[in-house]
Amino acid sequence: MRADRTTYATGDAYVSTGMIDSRAPAEAHRTPAAPGEPLLTVEDLRVQFTRGGRRINAVNGLSYEMVPGKLMAIIGESGSGKSVSSRALMGLLPGTATITGSIRFDGRELIGLDEKELRKLRGGDIAMVFQDPARSLNPTMKIGAQISEAVRAHADLDKKGVQARAVELLRLVRLPAPERRFHEYPHQLSGGMRQRVMIAIALAGEPRLLIADEATTALDVTTQAQIMELLVELRERLGMAVIMISHDLGLAASYAEDVVVMYAGRAVEHAPVRTLFSNVRMPYTRALLGAIPALEREPHSMLPVTPGQPPDMSALPQGCPFRPRCPNATDKCLEHPPFLEHEPDHWYACWHPAGTELDTAPEVTAAVAPATAAEAAHHSTAHDQGAAQ
Amino acid sequence: MTTAALPRVPGDRDPRVSPLRRVTGSPALRLVGKRLLMAIPIMLGVTILTFWVLSLIPGNAAQQLLGAEASPEDVAQLEEQLGLNESGVSRYLSWLGNALHGDLGNSLVSRQPVSEILADRLPVTGELVLLAFVVSLLLAIPVALLAAHKPNGLMDRISMMISTLGLSVANYVLALLLVLVFAVTLGWLPAIGYVPLSDGLWANLKTMILPSAAIGLPLFCFYTRFLRGDLVDQLQQEEYVTTARAKGVGSWQVLLRHAFRNSSFGLITVVGLNLGALIGGTVIIEQIFALPGVGQMLLQAINTRDFVVVQAAVVIFALVAVLANLVVDLMYAVLDPRIRYGSR
Numbered sequence A: 001m002r003a004d005r006t007t008y009a010t011g012d013a014y015v016s017t018g019m020i021d022s023r024a025p026a027e028a029h030r031t032p033a034a035p036g037e038p039l040l041t042v043e044d045l046r047v048q049f050t051r052g053g054r055r056i057n058a059v060n061g062l063s064y065e066m067v068p069g070k071l072m073a074i075i076g077e078s079g080s081g082k083s084v085s086s087r088a089l090m091g092l093l094p095g096t097a098t099i100t101g102s103i104r105f106d107g108r109e110l111i112g113l114d115e116k117e118l119r120k121l122r123g124g125d126i127a128m129v130f131q132d133p134a135r136s137l138n139p140t141m142k143i144g145a146q147i148s149e150a151v152r153a154h155a156d157l158d159k160k161g162v163q164a165r166a167v168e169l170l171r172l173v174r175l176p177a178p179e180r181r182f183h184e185y186p187h188q189l190s191g192g193m194r195q196r197v198m199i200a201i202a203l204a205g206e207p208r209l210l211i212a213d214e215a216t217t218a219l220d221v222t223t224q225a226q227i228m229e230l231l232v233e234l235r236e237r238l239g240m241a242v243i244m245i246s247h248d249l250g251l252a253a254s255y256a257e258d259v260v261v262m263y264a265g266r267a268v269e270h271a272p273v274r275t276l277f278s279n280v281r282m283p284y285t286r287a288l289l290g291a292i293p294a295l296e297r298e299p300h301s302m303l304p305v306t307p308g309q310p311p312d313m314s315a316l317p318q319g320c321p322f323r324p325r326c327p328n329a330t331d332k333c334l335e336h337p338p339f340l341e342h343e344p345d346h347w348y349a350c351w352h353p354a355g356t357e358l359d360t361a362p363e364v365t366a367a368v369a370p371a372t373a374a375e376a377a378h379h380s381t382a383h384d385q386g387a388a389q
Numbered sequence B: 001m002t003t004a005a006l007p008r009v010p011g012d013r014d015p016r017v018s019p020l021r022r023v024t025g026s027p028a029l030r031l032v033g034k035r036l037l038m039a040i041p042i043m044l045g046v047t048i049l050t051f052w053v054l055s056l057i058p059g060n061a062a063q064q065l066l067g068a069e070a071s072p073e074d075v076a077q078l079e080e081q082l083g084l085n086e087s088g089v090s091r092y093l094s095w096l097g098n099a100l101h102g103d104l105g106n107s108l109v110s111r112q113p114v115s116e117i118l119a120d121r122l123p124v125t126g127e128l129v130l131l132a133f134v135v136s137l138l139l140a141i142p143v144a145l146l147a148a149h150k151p152n153g154l155m156d157r158i159s160m161m162i163s164t165l166g167l168s169v170a171n172y173v174l175a176l177l178l179v180l181v182f183a184v185t186l187g188w189l190p191a192i193g194y195v196p197l198s199d200g201l202w203a204n205l206k207t208m209i210l211p212s213a214a215i216g217l218p219l220f221c222f223y224t225r226f227l228r229g230d231l232v233d234q235l236q237q238e239e240y241v242t243t244a245r246a247k248g249v250g251s252w253q254v255l256l257r258h259a260f261r262n263s264s265f266g267l268i269t270v271v272g273l274n275l276g277a278l279i280g281g282t283v284i285i286e287q288i289f290a291l292p293g294v295g296q297m298l299l300q301a302i303n304t305r306d307f308v309v310v311q312a313a314v315v316i317f318a319l320v321a322v323l324a325n326l327v328v329d330l331m332y333a334v335l336d337p338r339i340r341y342g343s344r
């Protein structure tokens, strides 16, 4: 483990809610990346929804950092807080959400901005493309009107200028016959074309950060690849940073440079994509990858693809949230593992990272997926005893 | 609606489609045709039912006209004169035959042609309904927009309170309250009576304000609640609203251009469906305010067993309901591009 890690000072630069517990040193503060200042720094971001007296902690101290122009993937299973945390960046969460922590974009704190500043930010500095292009375009408005609206929100142009810019944007996203499509309605376009329109809308304000929230999930494989290629190309042409949110690790591996793995509303592992795949540390990421070396796996055994249930966000377990499902878990894991830069550029939050001397991974039976959390716990204890003999 | 499996683009001319098919293939025209065809069984059903119910009520027009003291011979003579001695079926069929030729017959009681009576009475009911509708919608839309702009805000709470109150009062109770306050206590408006539009707009309006308020206020409450709820649903649940917000457009623009546009479909449906109930309401209100409208005519005709006039009123009411549904469907077709281009 590295010695020179910076620990994150709690209670610094963000709204204190009394929610921050005493398990410091919690999330670590990342030292500025080498090529210039970070574009986006998320620190101990927490989002809590209050619904019917119940509190749902959708995001629980998320921290990550991103330099300009990067293509970063955020992955994690359903409900891990990917969408909520990225909507928090743009102030798009409903009134039932309480947001604390810090989001700095280009040195400016975004939490606590008023509605007017947020409106300038949305679509201006940060833009977003959503999952389902059939639902995210207004069915009763023409494509042209929907793009023009975005153009007008960020540029002072006359009617002709707005239209010219809108058509130019449609051309930029390679929508065939943009002049004709301008006068059509969303239902007249295919899914892939609609998503191109969504991207054109997102580009209207020349954003420096584009968030694609599962932008290709609803599309077929071929269209998915085309849209991803388009995003990669646009990023290079326009020099913007892209966050792609996905629960598809394969997709992230093919396109992203950096990967943040989220679990239960936190970042649990963050590394350049190569590092992550060659030296996976988090048992959760390993489970996502199904990357237990084949030698250690019994023939015909089940792949340990994240056994157990995703955590209940209103009642997280004590200590590491992955503990009930983790084959490596020990009593140490009742204490919360800090998210630290344990190796250069490789961040994770785990007491027993895989492939290190602290690894407690069971050698044989880890391959047999325990069905429930209780079973998982039973399994690992049984194993510890086995290893001791 | 059957549509071609091929994706259609407006302006596309499919050479396989004949010019005639192209015209009749217009979704709007097909819709009108379908609705009008459906109107036929509805009208037949409604008139037959009315006829049958009237025949169940003891007494007929001859007895009602001559009074209780009349001799059975006189009654029988008048019955023959009015054609009441024939069987119900043949009376209905001859009425139907004439009606199909545009002749709704003469009132059994006043001998006046029904078309003349309707010409007098329809404008009164029409004005009442129109005023109630226009005023309730003109008030409900801005109030609902203000309420939905800040859910649970001050405007929202106030409008919720008023509309809950307004919906819990029956319209005849409201009518009496209005009379009590504005006619009896304040003396601003007449309690009953009717002045035709030809005697001056203000004189006419003075007699129409209270009756149309009695009908329109509950409507206003209902529309406000409905529209507010639908707008809030759109704002909270629809993904295109998030897209609009993510573009950086202002909250009023999101509300008006996006949410309201889509909520208007629901509102139109509700307004159209309401029309039937509304016309039912006019019968009571015209009675309370002594307005010489179709509703009042209907009640009088039932009392005198004047089946010719009753039938005319029923036909009118049913026709209005059918037309209202047609208008709703056509508005849908105009407002919703997915229907306009026949892709759904």
Ligand SMILES: Nc1ncnc2c1ncn2[C@@H]1O[C@H](COP(=O)(O)OP(=O)(O)OP(=O)(O)O)[C@@H](O)[C@H]1O
Pocket (backbone or CB within 6 Å): A049, A051, A056, A057, A058, A076, A077, A078, A079, A080, A081, A082, A083, A084, A085, A094, A096, A247, A313
């Ligand atoms: N408006 C809301 N009110 C209450 N809870 C919410 C709301 N939006 C999201 N949540 C909860 O927050 C948690 C995180 O949701 P989020 O949408 O961020 O997950 P995700 O990682 O994007 O998952 P997916 O892969 O399914 O999109 C979930 O438990 C979800 O139920």
Ligand code: SF4
Pocket (backbone or CB within 6 Å): A282, A283, A284, A320, A321, A322, A323, A324, A326, A327, A328, A329, A330, A333, A337, A349, A350, A351, A352, A353
């Ligand atoms: S080993 Fe412990 S700290 Fe690491 S993921 Fe498993 S439960 Fe969490």
Ligand SMILES: [Mg+2]
Pocket (backbone or CB within 6 Å): A082, A083, A084, A213, A214
């Ligand atoms: Mg999501």
